[in-house]
Amino acid sequence: MQTYADFHRQSIEDRDAFWAEQAKRIEWETPPQQICDYSNPPFARWFVGGRTNLCHNAVDRHARDRGDATALIAVSTETNTEKSYSFSELQREVERMAASLQSLGVQQGDRVLIYMPMIAEACFAMLACTRIGAIHSVVFGGFASGSLSTRIDDAQPKVIVSADGGSRGGKPVPYKPLLDEAINLASHKPDAVLLVDRGLTAMQLVEGRDHIWSDLRTKHMDAQVPCVWVDSTTPSYTLYTSGTTGKPKGVQRDTGGYCVALATSIPYIYGGKPGETFFSTSDIGWVVGHSYIIYGPLIGGMATIMYEGLPTQGFDHQPDGGIWWRLVAKYKVSVMFSAPTAIRVLKKQDPEHLKKHDLSSLKALFLAGEPLDEPTAKWISEGLNGKPIIDNYWQTETGWPILSVANGVDNVAATSPRFGSPGVPMYGYNVRLVDESTGLPVETADAKGVLTVEGPLPPGCLQTVWGDDHRFVNTYWNKMEDPAGGPARWVYSTYDWSRRDADGYYFILGRTDDVINVAGHRLGTREIEESVSSHPNVAEVAVVGVADNVKGQVALAFVTVKNSEGLDTEEQRAALEKEIMRQVDADLGAVARPARVHIVTALPKTRSGKLLRRALQAVAEGRDPGDLTTIDDPSSLLNIKSMVS
Ligand code: AMP
Numbered sequence: 271m272q273t274y275a276d277f278h279r280q281s282i283e284d285r286d287a288f289w290a291e292q293a294k295r296i297e298w299e300t301p302p303q304q305i306c307d308y309s310n311p312p313f314a315r316w317f318v319g320g321r322t323n324l325c326h327n328a329v330d331r332h333a334r335d336r337g338d339a340t341a342l343i344a345v346s347t348e349t350n351t352e353k354s355y356s357f358s359e360l361q362r363e364v365e366r367m368a369a370s371l372q373s374l375g376v377q378q379g380d381r382v383l384i385y386m387p388m389i390a391e392a393c394f395a396m397l398a399c400t401r402i403g404a405i406h407s408v409v410f411g412g413f414a415s416g417s418l419s420t421r422i423d424d425a426q427p428k429v430i431v432s433a434d435g436g437s438r439g440g441k442p443v444p445y446k447p448l449l450d451e452a453i454n455l456a457s458h459k460p461d462a463v464l465l466v467d468r469g470l471t472a473m474q475l476v477e478g479r480d481h482i483w484s485d486l487r488t489k490h491m492d493a494q495v496p497c498v499w500v501d502s503t504t505p506s507y508t509l510y511t512s513g514t515t516g517k518p519k520g521v522q523r524d525t526g527g528y529c530v531a532l533a534t535s536i537p538y539i540y541g542g543k544p545g546e547t548f549f550s551t552s553d554i555g556w557v558v559g560h561s562y563i564i565y566g567p568l569i570g571g572m573a574t575i576m577y578e579g580l581p582t583q584g585f586d587h588q589p590d591g592g593i594w595w596r597l598v599a600k601y602k603v604s605v606m607f608s609a610p611t612a613i614r615v616l617k618k619q620d621p622e623h624l625k626k627h628d629l630s631s632l633k634a635l636f637l638a639g640e641p642l643d644e645p646t647a648k649w650i651s652e653g654l655n656g657k658p659i660i661d662n663y664w665q666t667e668t669g670w671p672i673l674s675v676a677n678g679v680d681n682v683a684a685t686s687p688r689f690g691s692p693g694v695p696m697y698g699y700n701v702r703l704v705d706e707s708t709g710l711p712v713e714t715a716d717a718k719g720v721l722t723v724e725g726p727l728p729p730g731c732l733q734t735v736w737g738d739d740h741r742f743v744n745t746y747w748n749k750m751e752d753p754a755g756g757p758a759r760w761v762y763s764t765y766d767w768s769r770r771d772a773d774g775y776y777f778i779l780g781r782t783d784d785v786i787n788v789a790g791h792r793l794g795t796r797e798i799e800e801s802v803s804s805h806p807n808v809a810e811v812a813v814v815g816v817a818d819n820v821k822g823q824v825a826l827a828f829v830t831v832k833n834s835e836g837l838d839t840e841e842q843r844a845a846l847e848k849e850i851m852r853q854v855d856a857d858l859g860a861v862a863r864p865a866r867v868h869i870v871t872a873l874p875k876t877r878s879g880k881l882l883r884r885a886l887q888a889v890a891e892g893r894d895p896g897d898l899t900t901i902d903d904p905s906s907l908l909n910i911k912s913m914v915s
Pocket residue numbers: 511557637638639640641642661662663664665666667692764765766778780781787790791792
């Protein structure tokens with residue numbers, strides 16, 4: 271039995287041999303000629319010369335070998351539907367979708383934007399794209415026209431796949447009007463829009479541009495569309511994530527590296543096996559949805575559950591705080607993946623819900639996306655009768671966990687979980703804690719540093735920022751010259767503070783930048799500020815993230831107004847607050863809406879005019895704002911303090 275530490279060391283010190291072995295987990299049309307080309311750091315090219323296809327590895331390969339095994343289980347408590355697809359059935363649906371996209375002009379290398387609720391057709395669309403070598407760009411269905419239009423302009427899709435609407439708590443949520451508005455706002459116009467008509471909300475079709483999926487599906491019922499073998503380094507998708515500027519970044523993923531990374535993570539991290547069921551409660555709009563609703567489980571030969579609905583509402587729109595556990599029991603889920611926020615929501619429900627269902631199939635519950643607080647971890651661990659609760663830490667950029675618990679397979683020993691820590695570095699990640707100002711390694715146990723990864727990043731991580739190599743290098747990488755004259759080292763920053771204890775377990779201590787994490791969703795405060803300041807009466811705005819019992823963090827906005835006439839009463843201020851919230855809803859979506867908009871007379875700034883965000887955040891959380899010697903007008907902060915307390 272090999273220790274996990276040895277396994278990890280081998281992945282770093284004997285990188286190519288390690289990943290050459292892992293590459294055998296997937297099928298290649300042409301095997302790779304070179305494992306990692308790192309001749310142009312920090313760009314890493316994985317499995318160079320190899321040709322493969324993501325859809326082949328997720329679908330066709332299993333349809334060929336175990337066609338009747340269940341692949342996709344689409345459950346909607348919103349529309350009261352449950353439908354399972356075997357790998358063979360999934361392949362047929364994907365071929366129909368692929369043929370439909372081709373009939374709308376999509377070719378290899380074209381982008382297809384997917385703006386959809388959690389329905390099976392979204393899965394078909396993603397797989398259809400990778401099948402034909404088109405690059406998908408899924409935009410979270412909760413985003414509104416403004417967010418969607420910036421992504422349309424950046425990705426320049428040939429076709430957009432969408433639906434009439436989604437549903438939340440039994441109420442239809444129209445998508446089509448938001449999409450039309452986004453296309454209006456965008457400079458780039460797609461050639462065609464393919465719409466799934468669920469019969470939830472009426473749609474106004476644009477003649478010549480809009481097509482209905484059921485019509486095209488019928489037309490292409492018997493279509494056979496072979497997988498297009500692409501070079502391993504060919505982009506498979508882009509996924510937008512927030513940063514410190516208002517402009518979202520398109521994280522660009524390759525094909526072969528991503529496929530190998532996911533195929534490896536299923537046994538080593540998640541402990542999943544072919545024939546078992548994976549249930550991730552995330553959404554296809556986020557990275558977890560890409561890696562662990564769609565590609566990872568399917569590549570690993572597992573069935574995957576796509577769930578549309580609330581965690582607290584069951585079939586027939588009846589309250590059911592145990593709906594997830596009902597599904598675990600019914601579909602014999604072995605691996606479950608969720609976010610701490612969701613568990614905090616469930617915590618408000620009767621714990622008996624956990625006891626009512628047979629959870630014997632469940633091996634572990636994985637939680638990621640935000641810090642896992644100990645009370646939540648303990649509550650769910652007790653509720654699940656001591657089943658392992660595994661915190662894992664990663665980012666949209668990396669595509670799979672940086673820190674987690676090794677599951678213990680193939681003669682590699684497991685590591686044990688530790689409350690409060692997402693664990694130890696996963697194989698392939700050469701994690702370093704560095705001092706923010708000097709860039710030197712932090713070696714002392716429990717000392718705080720920035721969590722970084724020395725290049726090359728392992729397979730599956732972002733290749734670059736879509737269309738902007740310069741931004742990729744400038745945003746994420748620091749070049750460290752070797753004082754001894756050796757080659758410079760390139761270091762990737764996660765922008766997270768961390769500490770490592772004496773046993774090598776890492777603890778995440780928050781972001782180093784202005785990104786906030788609301789209910790496990792990453793939002794840039796600048797994006798929200800841009801939206802708030804587009805309200806005609808807003809002069810200045812500062813958005814900060816503050817701690818929240820359920821969502822982890824929520825956004826608070828502090829604004830000064832251009833014209834304070836008519837803002838004398840509480841009601842008048844509340845009306846302005848509502849207007850500003852509506853503005854954010856319309857631009858970005860309710861997911862980004864600040865919990866409160868406080869109208870203040872001045873924002874705390876330094877004498878040179880720099881906004882004191884950290885002080886503002888501290889005061890909003892009831893903490894000591896720290897050193898305020900540079901503040902221009904101390905009363906601004908005092909006013910805010912009285913307002914939020
Ligand atoms: P996203 O790219 O939206 O998945 O957000 C990634 C960010 O979420 C990370 O950089 C962290 O700030 C935070 N995050 C993700 N997982 C964890 C975790 N297990 N513990 C603490 N923070 C986390």
